[in-house]
Amino acid sequence: MISLITLYSVLLFYDEELLYLFFFAVMAFTILDYLIRAFFEWKYIHDPKQYTLTVTEMLIIVAAIIIVIQFNLLGPY
Secondary structure (H helix, E strand, C coil), X not given: CHHHHHHHHHHHHHCHXXXXXXXXXXXXXXXXXXXHHHHHHHHHCCCCCHHHHHHHHHHHHHHHHHHHHHCXXXXXX
16 A cells, blocks of 8 residues: 555656556556455365455456546546
8 A cells, every 4th residue: 555655646746647557556456466365265265166256356346447547537647
C-alpha cells in the first residue's frame, strides 16, 4: 500500500501523462495477491475447488481494470 501511494503521488505531481503506470501497478499487486491466495487455498484448504473461484475473481477484476484503462473511463489521462 505504501508503494502504491508513493507511486501515485510521484506520478500525479511530476508526470501526469504516466498516470496509467499506477493502474498497471495496482493490477500487478492484485494478480500477485490473488495468485498467492489461490495457491494457499489449493494447498491447505479441505475444499480444493475453492481456488478456482479465487482465480476466476482475479480474472474478472483484471478484466475490469483493463477495460477502464483501454476505454479511458477515468478522464483524459
